[in-house]
Amino acid sequence: MNHWLILPILVPALIAPLIALAMRYDIVLxxxxxxxxxxxxxxxxxxxxVLAGxxxxxxxxxxxxxxxFGIVLVLDRLSAMLLVLTAVLGLLVLLYSLNGWDKRGxxxxxxxxxxxxxxxxxFLTGDFFNLFVFFEVLLIASYGLMVHGGGAERVKAGVQYVIVNLVGSSVFLIAVGLIYSVTGTLNMADLASRVAEVPPADQALLRxxxxLLLLVFAIKAALVPVQFWLPGTYANAAAPVAxxxxxxxKVGAYSIIRMYTLAFGDKAGDLAWLAAPWLLPAALVTLVLGMLGVLASRALAQMVSFAVIGSMGTLLVAVSLFTPGAMSAALFYLLHSTLxxxxxxxxxGLIAERRADRVDAIVVAPRFAQMGLLASLFFLGAIAITGMPPLSGFVGxxxxxxxxxHSIAAVWVWSAILITSLIAIVGFARAGSTVFWKSGSVEGMLRVRRLMPSALPLVAVGFLMAGTVMLTVFAGPLTQYMDETAMQIFTPSLYIEAVLGPGWRE
Amino acid sequence: MEFIVASAIGVMMAAGVYLVLRARTFPVVLGLSLMTYAVNVFLFATGRLAVNLPPVISAEATGYTDPLPQALVLTAIVISFGMTAVIVVMALRSYLESGTDHVDLDHATHAGDVASSDNPARATATGTDRERATGGGNRS
Structure with a gap:
């Protein structure tokens, strides 16, 4: 029993209503x-x-x-790492939004x-009905953030996003119900200890x-064939929200990693590595589709959205190999691709603000304010996300x-990752050269009447880019941490023993 | 009774899926509600169907029904109720803002309005309408 664990949930849960109720008219406070x-x-x-270290x-x-019987929160290396990632990202995105984005709605x-x-x-819960509840909490908040700032197109995209996720929630409940009806438990560790003992007659239900649960997590992780909601949502959301x-x-990816190594891993009897044969082909198709989308996009935000799909494909390809080494690589790539x-x-977002009515469309247009700086930042970001040296995407x-x-699918994985990297490089190079290079020689200047201050946004972007540099510089110690994390993930008995106590029957 | 419950779940789910696939928001909202009803009954049934049995410990009980799915259903009802409210408000807002109740993004607005309407720079954009149409048309 360690009371630190509840605090990452409790702090925002207390602060949020306080802000909503007491400071709703005072933006500074x-x-x-x-x-x-x-x-x-x-x-x-x-x-x-440090505690989980x-x-x-x-x-x-x-x-x-x-x-x-009760709900448990569980902290292992994986959760701790993702909590830090969330906190870093949350703080930086918040800093970005302080330039006036937060006042748009x-x-x-x-x-x-x-x-x-x-x-x-x-990330913390150890109970899969509670996971559903937290999914709903993060979803309902994301519905609000998604339409932040308003606008017909954004609200329209928001409606689609909500519908897709409500269907996803229904499927989630059906999956939870099926698993509960067979195993009689909602606790992940307890489930893991019972999966192997399920009588053969009930195994079809459990499977x-x-x-179905995999399908739900795939919706969250934007895996083919349920990736279609992502480009519309991310490209239409405000920049800090996206x-x-x-x-x-990554919450989807985390849930896949947690559930299908812990409960349906090595010890699951007939259901061992249940997700693997579905996940690998889906991830490969996701990767190809995402990167083709990068090439086909006509706006920058849309292009980055497809790059996110592609990176989820890469990440889940590594996850779906279900070996400690590949998992360690996947976790490293997860950190990188998020940043x-x-x-x-x-x-x-910064570029779109400055290009007046051209927004982020990949078209030749006159120059805009701070073009050199933003062009170089975009260049760095493109290097990172396409996986070119020297930034961390390459290492990942x-x-x-x-x-x-050594995987049996090695040929597929290698060719998919290498070819799609090339496609992504072409896509980003084409976009960059159109928006910055060709536009550089166009006469005139795009002017925006009142530009939002850009100091804090640039600080946020700078820190995120510095993060990917850090990932490269400290790749050694980080991979060591990831290796240990992967070992912990692939030794589910540690997790089960921590939750159920030393007396659980293996 | 198993047959009635199972077919009720099936029919509601089928109707829900059909309605969710419709092109306009109102049938979709109805479809989502039907789906959540089906899910709630399904969750209830995962504790096995037991008639006239208490869910909590009592001295004269001959057997028990599983109380946990009932608690889950309660949570699911509350959440789905909230979610339905959210989707109704958002569908309404979307209709009022774009003038159409199509779910599909392509039907939303005239392509030229798309980029400018959701952009922060829009209010301060200096481009003429003609420029807006050519620049914005490229954003899908």
Whole structure:
């Protein structure tokens, strides 16, 4: 029982209503509290990272109800790492939004905090009905953020996003119901210890439930064939919102990693590695489709959205190999792709603001303010997300390729990743040269009457880019941490023992 | 009774899926509601169908029904109720802003209005309408 675990959920859960109720008309106070809460979250998540760092798996029983009956929060290396990533991203995106984005609609800050609460909760919970609840928390906050700022097209895209996710929630409940009806438990660790004992007559039900659950996580992770909601949503959301949403697809990836290594991993008897045969082809198609989308996009935000789909494909290809080495590479790539995608969304947001009516369309247009600076930032972001040296995308893809060598699907993985990288490079190069290079020689200048201040946004983008540089510089120690994390993931008995106590029957 | 419950779930789900695939928001909202009803009954049924049995411990009980799915259904009802409210408000807002209740993005507005309407720079854009149409048309 460690009380630190509840704090990443509790802090935003308390601050958000406080801002919504007491500071709804005072934007300065709301900003102060929102930033303070995000800084506090960062500090807390670093503390949790240190706590989880020595390999212990910590648990927190809500209301002190014993594990299989009550809800538990579980902190292992994987959760701790993702909490830190969420906190870093949340703080930087919040800094970006302070330049006036947060005033474009009501209640940006409380919804933002609720969003962080939902994401943190999803990373921490050890109970899959509770996971559903946290999914709903983060989704309902994301609906609010998605339409932040308004506009016909954005609201329209928001409606689509809500519909897709409501259908997803229904499927989630059906999956939870099926799994509960067969195993009689909602606790992930308890489920893991029972899957192998399910009588053969019930295994079809359990398999159906588990695969439906995979479908739900695939919707979150934007995996083919349920990736279609992402480009419309991300490209139409405000830049800081799209950047924050870069972590949302990772919630799906996290859930896949957690569920299908813990409960349906090695010890699951007939259902062992249930997800693998579905996940690998889907991830490969996602990768190809995403990067083709990059090439076909006609606007920058849309292009980055497709790059996110492509990077989710890369990430899940590595996950679907289900080996410790590939998982370690996948986790490294997860950190990288979140930071790189968020940075690019923010950069595209800055560009769109300055190009007046051309917004982020990939067309030749006159020059705009701070073009040189934004062009170089875009260049760096493109290098990061396409996986070119020297930034961390290269290291991540290299690690994935290296760990895929001994897989039976090695040829597919290698060719998909290498060819799609080339396609993405062509796509980003084409966009960059149209928007910056060719536009550089056009007469005149695009002017925007009142430009929002860009100091804080540039700081946020700078830190995100610095993050990908750091990932490269500290790739050694980080891969070591990822290796240890992957070992922990592939030893589910540690997790089960931490939750159910040493007495559980293997 | 199993047959009635199972077919009720099936029919509601089928109707829900059909309605969700419609092109306009109102049938979609109805479809989502039907789907959540089906899910709620389904969740209830995962605790097995038991008639006249108490869910909590009592001295004279001969058997029990599983109380947990009932708690889950309660949570699911509350959440789906909230979500339905959200989607109704958003559908209404979308109709009022774009003048059409199509779910499809392509039907939303005239292509030329698309880029400028959701952009922060729009209010301050200096481009003429003609420029707006040519520049914005490229954003899908």
């Amino acid at each position: 709301a900003r102060v509290f929102s930033v303070a809460s995000s800084v506090l979250l960062l500090v807390l998540s670093v503390i949790l990272l 020595d390999g212990d798996i910590l648990t927190y029983s809500l209301g002190n109800w014993a594990a299989p 009501r209640h940006f800050h409380p919804i933002f905090q609720f969003q962080l609460m939902g994401i943190n909760g999803a 159906t439930g588990a695969l 950047a924050l949403f870069a972590i949302m697809t 790189a995608a968020a940075a690019l969304f923010l950069i595209v 893809k290299l690690l994935i390729l290296d760990n895929a060598r």
